[in-house]
Amino acid sequence: MNNFEFANPVKVVFGKGTIARLSALIPAGSRVLMVYGGGSIKKNGIYDQVTNALNGFEVTEFSGIEANPHYETCMKAVDVVKEKNIDFLLAVGGGSVIDATKFIAAAYYYEGEPWDILSKGGVIKKALPLGVVLTLSATGSEMNERSVISRAETREKLNFASPLVFPQFAILDPEVTYSLPARQVANGVVDSFIHVVEQYLTYPVNAKVQDAFSEGLMKVIYEEGLKVLDNPHDYDIRANLMWAATNALNVWIGQGVPQDWSSHRMGYALTAQFGLDHAQTLAILLPGVMTYMFKEKQVKLARMGEVVFGITGGTEEERARQTITACEDFFRRMGLNTRLSECGITENDLDALAAPVDKQGWHLGEHHNIDSKVTRDILLLRL
Amino acid sequence: MNNFEFANPVKVVFGKGTIARLSALIPAGSRVLMVYGGGSIKKNGIYDQVTNALNGFEVTEFSGIEANPHYETCMKAVDVVKEKNIDFLLAVGGGSVIDATKFIAAAYYYEGEPWDILSKGGVIKKALPLGVVLTLSATGSEMNERSVISRAETREKLNFASPLVFPQFAILDPEVTYSLPARQVANGVVDSFIHVVEQYLTYPVNAKVQDAFSEGLMKVIYEEGLKVLDNPHDYDIRANLMWAATNALNVWIGQGVPQDWSSHRMGYALTAQFGLDHAQTLAILLPGVMTYMFKEKQVKLARMGEVVFGITGGTEEERARQTITACEDFFRRMGLNTRLSECGITENDLDALAAPVDKQGWHLGEHHNIDSKVTRDILLLRL
Numbered sequence: 001m002n003n004f005e006f007a008n009p010v011k012v013v014f015g016k017g018t019i020a021r022l023s024a025l026i027p028a029g030s031r032v033l034m035v036y037g038g039g040s041i042k043k044n045g046i047y048d049q050v051t052n053a054l055n056g057f058e059v060t061e062f063s064g065i066e067a068n069p070h071y072e073t074c075m076k077a078v079d080v081v082k083e084k085n086i087d088f089l090l091a092v093g094g095g096s097v098i099d100a101t102k103f104i105a106a107a108y109y110y111e112g113e114p115w116d117i118l119s120k121g122g123v124i125k126k127a128l129p130l131g132v133v134l135t136l137s138a139t140g141s142e143m144n145e146r147s148v149i150s151r152a153e154t155r156e157k158l159n160f161a162s163p164l165v166f167p168q169f170a171i172l173d174p175e176v177t178y179s180l181p182a183r184q185v186a187n188g189v190v191d192s193f194i195h196v197v198e199q200y201l202t203y204p205v206n207a208k209v210q211d212a213f214s215e216g217l218m219k220v221i222y223e224e225g226l227k228v229l230d231n232p233h234d235y236d237i238r239a240n241l242m243w244a245a246t247n248a249l250n251v252w253i254g255q256g257v258p259q260d261w262s263s264h265r266m267g268y269a270l271t272a273q274f275g276l277d278h279a280q281t282l283a284i285l286l287p288g289v290m291t292y293m294f295k296e297k298q299v300k301l302a303r304m305g306e307v308v309f310g311i312t313g314g315t316e317e318e319r320a321r322q323t324i325t326a327c328e329d330f331f332r333r334m335g336l337n338t339r340l341s342e343c344g345i346t347e348n349d350l351d352a353l354a355a356p357v358d359k360q361g362w363h364l365g366e367h368h369n370i371d372s373k374v375t376r377d378i379l380l381l382r383l
Numbered sequence: 384m385n386n387f388e389f390a391n392p393v394k395v396v397f398g399k400g401t402i403a404r405l406s407a408l409i410p411a412g413s414r415v416l417m418v419y420g421g422g423s424i425k426k427n428g429i430y431d432q433v434t435n436a437l438n439g440f441e442v443t444e445f446s447g448i449e450a451n452p453h454y455e456t457c458m459k460a461v462d463v464v465k466e467k468n469i470d471f472l473l474a475v476g477g478g479s480v481i482d483a484t485k486f487i488a489a490a491y492y493y494e495g496e497p498w499d500i501l502s503k504g505g506v507i508k509k510a511l512p513l514g515v516v517l518t519l520s521a522t523g524s525e526m527n528e529r530s531v532i533s534r535a536e537t538r539e540k541l542n543f544a545s546p547l548v549f550p551q552f553a554i555l556d557p558e559v560t561y562s563l564p565a566r567q568v569a570n571g572v573v574d575s576f577i578h579v580v581e582q583y584l585t586y587p588v589n590a591k592v593q594d595a596f597s598e599g600l601m602k603v604i605y606e607e608g609l610k611v612l613d614n615p616h617d618y619d620i621r622a623n624l625m626w627a628a629t630n631a632l633n634v635w636i637g638q639g640v641p642q643d644w645s646s647h648r649m650g651y652a653l654t655a656q657f658g659l660d661h662a663q664t665l666a667i668l669l670p671g672v673m674t675y676m677f678k679e680k681q682v683k684l685a686r687m688g689e690v691v692f693g694i695t696g697g698t699e700e701e702r703a704r705q706t707i708t709a710c711e712d713f714f715r716r717m718g719l720n721t722r723l724s725e726c727g728i729t730e731n732d733l734d735a736l737a738a739p740v741d742k743q744g745w746h747l748g749e750h751h752n753i754d755s756k757v758t759r760d761i762l763l764l765r766l
Contacts, residue, residue: 003397003398005404007393007552009392011389014387014639015384015385015387206623207622207623209599209623209627210626212595212598217595220592240589243384243592243593247592256398256626
């Protein structure tokens with residue numbers, strides 16, 4: 001096991017009816033900015049639950065956070081924070097709203113151009129406190145210190161992390177996910193599954209606790225994921241998927257082990273340039289990474305196949321190959337595409353898709369050997 | 384899955400050489416009370432590592448914390464805190480030293496008789512900050528908010544919990560456990576294993592993540608535990624056992640599920656009245672609880688047997704019975720006794736051993752149906 005140093009202070013408030021706990025979780029007298037997306041929360045009752053729970057607080061609303069939240073939109077929210085003298089941010093949404101809220105929290109105090117936080121690793125010294133009411137279980141952002149932001153103007157998508165943007169609390173009520181569209185639910189299942197894969201599927205360092213936790217999470221997400229679309233109002237399925245997705249990226253399973261994240265980073269360009277859903281980019285790219293880095297990942301691919309998919313026959317190499325097929329099959333059963341061509345992307349697009357890896361100077365993967373050339377090769381495998 | 388609300392803010396600093404991180408983890412200018420036990424840290428080099436790392440701080444030492452730390456000793460430490468104007472407590476030791484340090488942290492600010500924190504659930508409003516250098520992997524106290532204290536005068540052993548006594552940080556260097564006596568190592572293995580059992584072996588509530596994590600931890604502790612005594616300098620075994628023991632009682636696996644803890648509570652009297660090691664009390668009592676509460680625990684006993692011990696043949700009832708035998712066998716292979724008679728305890732002692740359950744008004748177990756009479760019946764099974 002590798003050395004590590006980590007703390008995750010997020011208070012998780014999990015279960016039915018927990019949105020009502022809001023008034024006890026936000027400091028009394030706070031001037032709250034309630035950040036949300038396109039307004040679906042007004043149709044499914046979450047908006048009413050939240051505003052009722054915030055009775056007595058001075059609340060300003062900021063809606064219109066996009067999927068793959070825009071830097072430009074976040075900066076408008078920063079203006080509102082200044083104007084209204086806001087001192088607490090409440091994200092009501094999924095990963096995009098939470099990520100945007102984290103960026104707003106950091107950008108408000110940032111000296112200089114806040115885009116530098118993303119593009120140049122600008123150091124965050126202070127951030128506004130924030131809380132979360134989770135409405136879509138997928139990214140794990142509700143219990144981590146990470147955020148991904150896109151710039152519409154330049155079609156860039158970049159991430160940052162800081163302990164200062166850990167939410168103070170995250171309210172996870174599985175019932176609020178009942179009304180989500182199937183596409184978002186399926187995306188959440190695939191996204192959270194691949195979060196585990198990015199922290200698990202590298203080379204073995206004999207970290208038995210982390211491996212056991214990761215294998216458990218993948219198995220739960222796989223088995224419950226295949227059930228959820230046919231049973232949208234099953235509380236246990238929703239609850240298990242929600243808690244699994246949070247644990248998939250609260251970053252504990254990634255402590256003391258090598259991590260990959262190349263599918264995520266390479267996927268940013270697919271979203272920024274072609275508007276593909278984040279999970280959709282991962283479902284296409286992960287089998288490519290598994291195939292291209294087969295030798296490096298063979299031992300854990302075979303192990304994953306046995307534990308998650310029940311693949312026990314054949315040599316280690318054969319089982320590892322079958323695991324790649326089983327993953328792709330899982331993503332397709334969830335309704336996602338797994339090929340670039342299915343999304344209208346051709347070989348002519350590959351140079352532009354690989355270019356951001358070059359621009360950012362990224363060397364991705366647990367061996368830091370995925371540059372823009374390898375990125376293009378992996379994309380080629382996924383046409 | 385049941386509702387829950389929980390945060391665990393402890394920063395974990397894990398790995399080789401991490402004691403050197405102390406000076407960066409304790410606030411600059413702190414007046415530190417270094418709390419430790421009987422002085423074994425002076426023989427194995429930990430004392431030197433810690434004092435070197437504390438160079439530049441004003442440090443007062445308080446040694447002599449006993450196994451099953453005494454209230455009386457803790458109160459002497461509170462006097463030193465007052466006298467020296469201490470503002471940071473550093474526990475260097477295992478569960479006893481950490482538990483004592485938590486009590487000192489709370490007792491210092493407590494208005495009234497601090498014993499009330501333990502005997503009457505006295506509310507803690509403020510506590511001194513504390514950090515941990517872990518030297519013995521067992522109790523999980525390094526990453527939780529719990530503490531167990533004994534009163535020598537009255538032979539009582541009681542516990543308390545408060546979010547205010549979470550350590551600020553916990554340094555976990557597996558190498559410091561190399562020189563521990565076999566008995567302490569074996570106790571740590573059994574103690575941490577049973578911590579998981581207390582949070583897992585109840586009735587199913589379809590909490591798949593918690594169950595998967597618990598099953599993973601039990602399997603790691605069982606498999607590595609059987610290896611550690613023969614391989615005391617194997618870093619990976621020590622590291623996996625250490626991280627498993629911390630996760631066994633950082634209380635995340637117990638969120639959203641029923642918990643038992645009856646073996647722990649009933650065991651307090653065995654320690655207080657007969658001086659049995661804490662883990663020794665658990666190794667005797669757990670098979671009794673499993674047997675007496677067989678019907679209530681049968682489903683999860685069978686599941687545990689399959690996942691942890693590989694018991695697959697026979698009916699659910701047969702597999703559940705075999706699991707009890709496998710647990711007892713595991714504890715014996717670790718060198719612990721599993722019968723009261725092996726520790727010189729006879730039927731004449733049972734009334735006195737059951738009496739504290741009555742005195743505290745405890746109704747133990749996940750069904751709250753273990754009173755002093757049932758306690759006596761369970762003890763009778765373990766003669």
